[in-house]
Amino acid sequence: MYPVAMSGELGADGVAALLAEAKLAAAFDDPAERVRLRKAAGLSLEQVAKAVGVGRQTVANWEAGGMPSSPSRGKYLRLLEGLAQIHPAPAPAQEPHTAVQPQPAPGAPQVQAAQAPAAESPVAREARAGHARHQNRRRTTSTEQVHAELREKIAAAVDQELTRAGGDADAAAGALVKQAIPDVMALFARTRAQARYEHTAYPALPDILRKPSKSDPDLIWEARPSWRHPGFRRHPDGEVGVTALDVNAAYLSALKTWLPIGKLTHTVGGEHDRKRAGVHLITPPVWEHADLPSPLGDREEAGPVWVTEPTLRLLLRLAGPKHRLVEAPVIHESWTSNATETFLDSLRQVLAAARADALAAGDEVTNTYVKAMYSKFVSTLGESSHNRDIARPDWMHLIRSQAFANLWGRAHKAHQAGLGVMCALGTDELHLAGDWRQTWAEGRGLAEMKVKTDRDGQPVTYTVTAVGGGR
Amino acid sequence: MAGRWMNLGHYNAHGIPGADALGAGIERMVTGITSPADTERGIAARLRYLTASAAGYAAIERAGINVTPRTLFAWLAEERLPNKANQQRLDAAYWDLRRHNVAADLKRRLTTRGGTRIEIDPVDQTRVDPRHRRDLQTRRLTVRPRHWDVAVDAWLTDDAETLDAVWDEVIHDLGSEYDSFAYVSSIGWNA
Numbered sequence: 001m002y003p004v005a006m007s008g009e010l011g012a013d014g015v016a017a018l019l020a021e022a023k024l025a026a027a028f029d030d031p032a033e034r035v036r037l038r039k040a041a042g043l044s045l046e047q048v049a050k051a052v053g054v055g056r057q058t059v060a061n062w063e064a065g066g067m068p069s070s071p072s073r074g075k076y077l078r079l080l081e082g083l084a085q086i087h088p089a090p091a092p093a094q095e096p097h098t099a100v101q102p103q104p105a106p107g108a109p110q111v112q113a114a115q116a117p118a119a120e121s122p123v124a125r126e127a128r129a130g131h132a133r134h135q136n137r138r139r140t141t142s143t144e145q146v147h148a149e150l151r152e153k154i155a156a157a158v159d160q161e162l163t164r165a166g167g168d169a170d171a172a173a174g175a176l177v178k179q180a181i182p183d184v185m186a187l188f189a190r191t192r193a194q195a196r197y198e199h200t201a202y203p204a205l206p207d208i209l210r211k212p213s214k215s216d217p218d219l220i221w222e223a224r225p226s227w228r229h230p231g232f233r234r235h236p237d238g239e240v241g242v243t244a245l246d247v248n249a250a251y252l253s254a255l256k257t258w259l260p261i262g263k264l265t266h267t268v269g270g271e272h273d274r275k276r277a278g279v280h281l282i283t284p285p286v287w288e289h290a291d292l293p294s295p296l297g298d299r300e301e302a303g304p305v306w307v308t309e310p311t312l313r314l315l316l317r318l319a320g321p322k323h324r325l326v327e328a329p330v331i332h333e334s335w336t337s338n339a340t341e342t343f344l345d346s347l348r349q350v351l352a353a354a355r356a357d358a359l360a361a362g363d364e365v366t367n368t369y370v371k372a373m374y375s376k377f378v379s380t381l382g383e384s385s386h387n388r389d390i391a392r393p394d395w396m397h398l399i400r401s402q403a404f405a406n407l408w409g410r411a412h413k414a415h416q417a418g419l420g421v422m423c424a425l426g427t428d429e430l431h432l433a434g435d436w437r438q439t440w441a442e443g444r445g446l447a448e449m450k451v452k453t454d455r456d457g458q459p460v461t462y463t464v465t466a467v468g469g470g471r
Numbered sequence: 472m473a474g475r476w477m478n479l480g481h482y483n484a485h486g487i488p489g490a491d492a493l494g495a496g497i498e499r500m501v502t503g504i505t506s507p508a509d510t511e512r513g514i515a516a517r518l519r520y521l522t523a524s525a526a527g528y529a530a531i532e533r534a535g536i537n538v539t540p541r542t543l544f545a546w547l548a549e550e551r552l553p554n555k556a557n558q559q560r561l562d563a564a565y566w567d568l569r570r571h572n573v574a575a576d577l578k579r580r581l582t583t584r585g586g587t588r589i590e591i592d593p594v595d596q597t598r599v600d601p602r603h604r605r606d607l608q609t610r611r612l613t614v615r616p617r618h619w620d621v622a623v624d625a626w627l628t629d630d631a632e633t634l635d636a637v638w639d640e641v642i643h644d645l646g647s648e649y650d651s652f653a654y655v656s657s658i659g660w661n662a
Binding site for chain 2: 198200202204214265389
């Protein structure tokens with residue numbers, strides 16, 4: 001009953017309502033007039049939007065010109081009608097117009113005056129269009145736009161090299177690897193355009209970050225693991241089966257880490273400041289867990305050491321109430337700067353997306369190119385003669401340590417899942433005993449694990465046996 | 472040297488003269504033999520470089536190596552090794568010649584593309600009492616080819632005064648507070 005009555009009503013009054021709305025729409029055809037009315041009443045866009053029941057941007061669009069028919073438009077027009085009664089349009093502004101041009105024949109300015117409010121002169125219209133274009137160009141680009149642009153850039157570089165090599169994938173990949181450093185620096189610069197923080201590319205370095213000579217390392221301990229479980233040894237008839245696994249693109253994931261933005265400054269002692277990052281002189285705690293590698297890597301010395309932010313944060317986390325695995329490290333000195341974790345995140349996301357697409361499409365050329373870009377980015381961030389765009393050895397150390405800390409995290413996760421951790425090596429190698437597929441999916445994605453293969457392409461598995469009374 | 476800093480370090484600011492940083496930056500661009508000067512390989516490489524041209528023999532002489540041709544031939548044939556003092560002189564002669572030879576290339580690298588943009592890190596004021604601190608930011612500016620040409624020549628001849636004059640001219644482009652960049656903590660560029 002009710003719907004029928006409604007439709008009957010609409011049938012009779014609908015036409016009238018539509019006509020009334022069309023009339024109002026015609027009356028408030030000039031966008032400038034809509035703005036004037038709202039401002040005359042002292043209303044904000046939000047207030048109008050709320051009253052009409054649309055978003056702020058919709059009202060802004062209506063005031064900028066377009067006003068497509070919609071259920072809310074009638075409400076908006078009725079509001080304008082009411083406002084127009086309170087604030088009637090001022091007498092058209094021809095007074096100054098006629099005042100400055102009294103010379104022409106008396107009939108001419110009156111005709112002009114009558115038409116002026118309705119029609120914009122061609123020159124004025126051109127100026128308005130130019131202004132709109134200018135505003136459009138000035139509008140900042142969103143992250144999505146930048147990402148899409150950079151993905152296209154990567155694809156274009158691959159296409160260009162493939163065309164140049166006549167479809168020879170190996171030759172194209174070789175050429176792409178050669179141009180990887182300038183290319184990734186260009187991507188990095190693009191992701192930093194309009195960014196909130198401007199980084200220092202050539203800061204003055206503290207002595208601990210200076211290499212005594214080209215081939216000698218500086219004083220920073222990156223906590224690279226090289227650990228085998230002391231309680232087991234490899235044996236052909238061992239009772240425990242072990243699979244060697246690789247973390248995929250470890251350095252790419254490690255780009256997400258707390259990085260110091262500016263020049264490092266020195267502080268002595270005290271608490272760890274979560275909003276800063278850098279390198280710290282600590283006395284590390286003793287590691288007493290035989291089933292897990294030390295978070296400090298294969299360090300043979302005891303005593304104080306300069307460690308990086310990721311290592312310190314890992315130690316502090318392990319000392320925290322959730323784990324209680326170690327004593328908290330003692331911090332003696334720090335070289336730090338204000339930090340952000342998202343500094344390289346845009347770059348990481350672009351490269352990770354390009355990598356995922358390349359893997360899904362089986363495109364080994366793009367995959368090789370992306371791998372060369374992120375790995376060379378990390379290895380030449382310091383003082384490298386191959387990359388003079390930036391000299392931040394501190395970032396290089398921090399990103400590497402983050403990769404090692406991530407590997408330690410995976411070892412810990414395996415241990416908590418009941419798997420035996422037999423070996424943690426280098427940046428990305430983890431040897432596990434037990435059914436690791438319960439914990440990680442197998443594949444080449446960033447969150448997955450891949451079985452290591454030997455030279456013949458065979459998966460690396462072996463057996464171990466417990467040593468003496470160990471375990 | 473531009474000089475509102477009058478007496479750098481009086482309030483515990485730390486920095487080096489901009490001209491020194493500029494010279495060090497140019498020095499960093501020079502590459503050459505990486506084998507140490509006291510290894511057979513390093514000595515052989517230096518001798519080979521120095522005996523390949525008349526300029527090389529001149530460099531040997533300038534470095535104060537006074538040996539008979541017989542000794543030089545013995546070195547080249549690797550029958551004998553130079554003594555410690557002569558090893559150091561050979562190293563000095565090698566880098567002297569190397570700098571002269573790469574200077575033209577350095578100028579080309581620095582002046583193509585209309586000059587090179589440098590980043591200037593201001594003096595370290597972390598230990599300065601806040602009320603005496605100046606508000607200094609990291610600044611970037613493009614050093615023009617005419618400045619690079621003079622700077623590389625001055626660096627080559629160890630002419631500190633000219634290098635200083637170049638730096639003064641360069642920082643004039645920084646605007647009203649150019650004076651504060653007479654001393655810096657570091658500068659860097661990509662060329």
